[in-house]
Amino acid sequence: MTASGRILVINPNSNDDVTKGISEVLDPLRLPGGPDIECVTLSEGPFGIETQEHVESVTLPLRRTVVERNDVDAFVIACYSDPGITVCREATSKPVFGIQESGILAALSRGERFGVIALGPQSIKRHLRYIRQLGLESRLAAERPLHLSVAAAEEADAYPRVLEVARDLVGEDGADVLLLGCAGMTRHRLPLEQALAVPVVDPVQMAVAQALTAVLLGAGSS
Numbered sequence: 001m002t003a004s005g006r007i008l009v010i011n012p013n014s015n016d017d018v019t020k021g022i023s024e025v026l027d028p029l030r031l032p033g034g035p036d037i038e039c040v041t042l043s044e045g046p047f048g049i050e051t052q053e054h055v056e057s058v059t060l061p062l063r064r065t066v067v068e069r070n071d072v073d074a075f076v077i078a079c080y081s082d083p084g085i086t087v088c089r090e091a092t093s094k095p096v097f098g099i100q101e102s103g104i105l106a107a108l109s110r111g112e113r114f115g116v117i118a119l120g121p122q123s124i125k126r127h128l129r130y131i132r133q134l135g136l137e138s139r140l141a142a143e144r145p146l147h148l149s150v151a152a153a154e155e156a157d158a159y160p161r162v163l164e165v166a167r168d169l170v171g172e173d174g175a176d177v178l179l180l181g182c183a184g185m186t187r188h189r190l191p192l193e194q195a196l197a198v199p200v201v202d203p204v205q206m207a208v209a210q211a212l213t214a215v216l217l218g219a220g221s222s
Contacts, residue, residue, distance in 0.1 A: 004033065004034065004035060004215075004216075005034075005035035005036070005073040005074075005215040005216075006035055006036045006037075006038060006071060006072050006073055006215075007035050007036070007037045007038065007072070007073065007074045007075075007076065007208060007211045007212065007215060008038050008040065008065075008069055008072040008074075008075050008076070009022060009023075009026070009037060009038065009039045009040070009075075009076040009078050009204070009208060010040055010042060010062060010065060010075065010076065010077055010078060011039065011040065011041050011042060011045075011078045011079070011183065012042045012045045012049055012058040012061075012062060012077065012078070012079045012083055012084075013041075013042065013045045013046055013047060013048050013049050013054075013058075013079065013150060014041060014042065014043055014044070014045045014046065014047055015041070015047050015048060015150065015151060015154075015184075016041050017151070017154060018041075018150065018151075018154055018183060018184045019039050019040065019041040021154060021184065021186050021187060022039050022078055022183055022186060022204050023037075023039040024186075025186040025187075025189075025202060025204060025205060026039070026204070026205065026208055028205075029205065029208055029209060029212055031212075034212065034216065035073065035074075035212060035215045035216070037208060037212075038072075039078075040065075042058060042061055042062065042065065044058075044061050045057070045058045045061065046058075047150070047151065048149050048150030048151055048184075049079050049081060049083065049150065050119060050120065050122065050123065050149065050150060051122055052122075052126060055079075055081050055083040055126065056083075058079075058083050058084060059083055059084035059087055060084075060087075062077060062083060062084035062087075062088055063084060063087050063088050063091050066088045066091050066092050066094075066096065067091050067092070072094060073094060073214075073215045074094055074095045074096070074097070074211040074212075074214050074215050075088065075092070075094060075095070075096045075097065075211070076096075076097045076098075076099065076204070076207045076208050076211050077096065077097070077098050077099065077207075078099055078183045078204050078207070079099065079183055080099055080100045080103070080123070080127070080180075080181050080182050080183060080203060081100065081123070081126050081127070081130070082098030082099065082100045082101055082130065085098040085101070095211065095214045097207040097208075097210050097211050098207065099183060099203035099204050099206070099207040100127065100130060100181075100203060101130075101134065101207075102203060102206045102207035102210050103179050103180070103201050103202075103203025103206050103207065104131070104134065104136060104179065104203075105206075106201050106203070106206035106209075107177045107178075107179045107199075107201045108136070108139055110177040110199040110201065111175070111176035111177030111198070111199060112139070112176055113139055113140065113141040113174055113175055113176060113177075114139060114140060114141060114175055114176075114177045114178070114179050114201075115140075115141045115142050115143065115144070115166075115169030115170065115173055115175025115177070115178050115179070116140070116142075116143035116144075116169075116178075116179045116181045117143075117144065117146065117162060117165050117166055117169070117178060117179070117180055117181050117182075117185065118143050118144065118145050118146065118181040118182070119145065119146055119147075119148055119149065119150060119153055119181065119182050120145045120146065120147055120148070121145050123145070123181065123182075124143045124145060127143060127181065128143065141169060141173040141174050141175035141176075142169055142172075142173035142175065143181065144165045144168055144169055144173075145165070146158070146161055146162060146165055148161065150182060150184045151184070153182055153184050153185050154184035154185065154187070156187065158188070159187075159188055159191060162185065162188045162192065163191075163192065163195060163196075166178055166192050166195075166196060166200075167196065170196055170198055175198070176198055176199075177198060177199045177200075177201065178192065178196070178198060178199070178200045178201065179200075179201045179203060180200065180201065180202055180203060181203075183203070183204050185202075186202050186204060186205075188200075189201075189202045189205075
């Protein structure tokens with residue numbers, strides 16, 4: 001059976017290892033006969049999106065990608081800052097999902113108060129602005145930094161630090177669901193969930209799941 005539709009998942013940083021990790025964690029969503037899920041790296045992006053300057057620098061390249069890919073039925077911006085999401089949505093009639101927005105909405109369906117594992121303090125400032133824009137700050141337990149880069153957080157040996165921060169979010173801040181605050185943390189979801197016995201949301205999976213539903217139901221096909 002041939003695939004019906006295509007979802008383009010764009011990693012806005014230029015780290016191909018992050019893109020590979022994203023693609024691997026999406027394998028459970030690659031349904032027989034379902035939409036094709038294509039993962040690409042934005043080659044002109046920074047190696048990791050860690051500052052507001054990085055966020056701004058990828059906005060127009062993301063828009064160009066959305067405009068140029070007429071063969072795509074839904075887009076996912078796979079960076080937790082949701083860079084360029086507004087301008088990309090303005091540029092296409094196809095649905096565009098940002099992983100922070102999708103991840104938060106998924107977390108709200110799994111618990112009362114969500115905690116976010118972030119890369120660093122600069123990331124938290126950006127995320128909190130966005131959460132306020134979404135009107136959801138009352139459901140946020142806390143957001144704590146790893147003090148790691150995108151590349152470092154993706155590595156297996158980052159797990160002890162990720163677990164330490166996750167324990168604090170649950171034990172000290174009262175989070176009953178956790179959200180990974182970077183697309184590069186995908187490998188840590190299952191170990192965290194098993195160690196802490198609370199739901200752990202991978203925002204990349206949740207955004208692609210929402211895109212999958214949209215494509216299967218024909219969103220943006222008219």
